[in-house]
């Protein structure tokens with residue numbers, strides 16, 4: 001059924017940062033999805049021109065409500081509409097859920113290392129929220145690389161301890177500007193930090209890495225260099241950017 005386009009209505013939206021927002025979409029008869037899966041979104045202009053892009057599901061479904069979080073890409077065709085124009089009541093089309101490899105199931109007891117670059121936090125946040133909702137006990141280590149405090153998604157939720165989040169540790173790596181009081185100088189996520197704030201290869205964690213292509217490649221290489229089994233490293237690339245998030 002994932003191949004069928006479905007009508008989705010914007011039920012709500014909320015800003016995450018000045019350039020990103022979460023859209024809550026109502027999709028009648030949504031079949032449910034796994035943490036890590038994505039949907040394709042299709043927009044149709046009045047003249048019939050269509051454009052479609054992929055967006056990760058940001059949270060477990062609540063009935064027929066699903067969430068995506070979209071980062072505005074300057075001069076992009078689809079993301080500026082979703083971040084700045086789409087409003088409550090508007091209709092778009094979606095297809096999904098899609099993807100069967102980059103997924104986490106709450107009944108999997110294996111420990112998990114999550115490495116996010118920029119908007120790559122979205123499917124990893126879905127895993128964190130799914131774990132919380134299921135009261136799952138698998139150890140989670142989240143390393144989140146971002147440019148500045150202003151670009152931090154889900155800051156309230158990831159910044160304070162939430163019931164059900166025991167066993168989740170979050171490490172923030174600011175690459176360009178750190179908030180006051182943070183002693184780590186702004187710099188790229190280092191291999192030594194993945195070592196310290198991740199989990200040892202001996203514990204055989206499943207590693208999920210998501211973000212811009214260049215970020216994903218360097219983080220996955222670092223995990224391999226630290227001794228993690230490449231078969232347990234799952235990656236999702238969001239876009240062509242090789243720049244640091």
Ligand SMILES: Cc1cc2nc3c(=O)[nH]c(=O)nc-3n(C[C@H](O)[C@H](O)[C@H](O)COP(=O)(O)OP(=O)(O)OC[C@H]3O[C@@H](n4cnc5c(N)ncnc54)[C@H](O)[C@@H]3O)c2cc1C
Nearest residue numbers: 053054055056069070071073076077078079122238239241
């Ligand atoms: C499986 C998957 C899941 C994704 N999940 C998300 C998500 O949860 N949230 C999210 O915001 N995006 C996500 N993306 C990226 C998304 O699909 C689009 O690529 C992005 O929104 C840009 O689309 P656009 O139409 O605005 O830009 P386009 O019109 O496609 O591109 C405009 C310009 O920006 C460049 N560009 C395109 N994509 C990116 C990018 N990601 N980063 C930097 N530059 C880019 C292009 O090379 C081009 O120069 C995901 C991609 C994949 C493959």
